Amino acid sequence: MKRPAQLFPLLPLMVLALLAVDIRQPLTVEAGARIKAPQFDANTAAYSSGNLIYHGGPIMPKTTRAFVIFWEPPGWYVSSTYNSLILRYFNDVGTSPLYYNNTQYTDSKGNMSEESRLGGYWIDTAGYPAQQLNDQQVREEVIRAMQTNGWSPALYRAFFVFTAEGVTMCFGTPCRVYCAYHYFFGRNTIYAAMPYAGTDPHRCGLRTSPSPNGDFDADSEINLASHEQMEAATDPLENGWLDAYHQEIGDKCVWTFGNVGLDGSNVIWNQHPYIVQEEWDNAQQGCVLAGP
Secondary structure: OOOOEOOOOOOOOOOEEOOOOOOOOOOOOOOOOOOOOOEEOOOOOOOOOOOOEEOOOOOOOEEEEEEEEEEOOOOOOOOOOHHHHHHHHHHHHOOOHHHHHHHHOOOOOOOOEEEEEEEEEEEEOOOOOOOEEOHHHHHHHHHHHHHHHOOOOOOOEEEEEEEOOOOEEEEOOOOEEOOEEEEEEOOOEEEEEEOOHHHOHHHHOOOOOOOOOOOHHHHHHHHHHHHHHHHHHHOOOOOOEEOOOOOOOOHHHOOOOOOOOOOOOOEEEOOEEEOOOOEEEOOOOEEEOOOO
8 A cells, every 4th residue: 555554553555756866966865745655554454445546647667676675783583584585586576477467557658567677685784773763764774775785766666675573664653663665755766664574473474374485474574575566566656556545556455365275375486486465456356466
């Protein structure tokens, strides 16, 4: 969803759009167009409020790029296969039938999100400024990652900030904790806040068993990432594709998985198993794992 993915408080996910900034110049954090990031709420059921409606804004066009930031200071825990499985997901999802579902949601010029690729990743070992990070601090981490790695914002790029177990992320005033959310700042700096699902497994973790890759934390986080990624692709600046109640493509199908195999997966991409929530398909007027 597009307002902080109410952290799976969190309501369905959120997206925030950024403005293109020349990273050769000092970067400052600017407020988003509307301080109302999409939230992913772990406790919300799927929405049933009609098809998504185009609101005239951009989508993330053509071949999009996901940049992964693992913010993991020494002494903080992540599972042994957490990073590798998340990177594998971003390498596999971009040509999947689930991602192809986004192609029906075009902009005013007929552009669509055709596929996605992993643009790069970085492990940041700098200490956290607090155990609960606010949105300003998440944005500052995105800026630090861009400056360190020579990355620059663009409408087809999204930056995913993953933190270690025990760290939460909050958005708004008062600051509310979410399972995940996406948003933007500037003109086109699109980012997603991705706290460690294992910090609150009952609210943000998978509702199915077993874990398809033998790593409950990573498999849970991949599900959250897919929610935010599809919402960012179709509604990066909160004026793209939303339904009549302002729900995004992922919000309408949150925590719905379809048929789950004995291994705990519901999709196989490049011979790799995953469990990811379904996404809304206007053509089918329902939730799908492959479309349109």
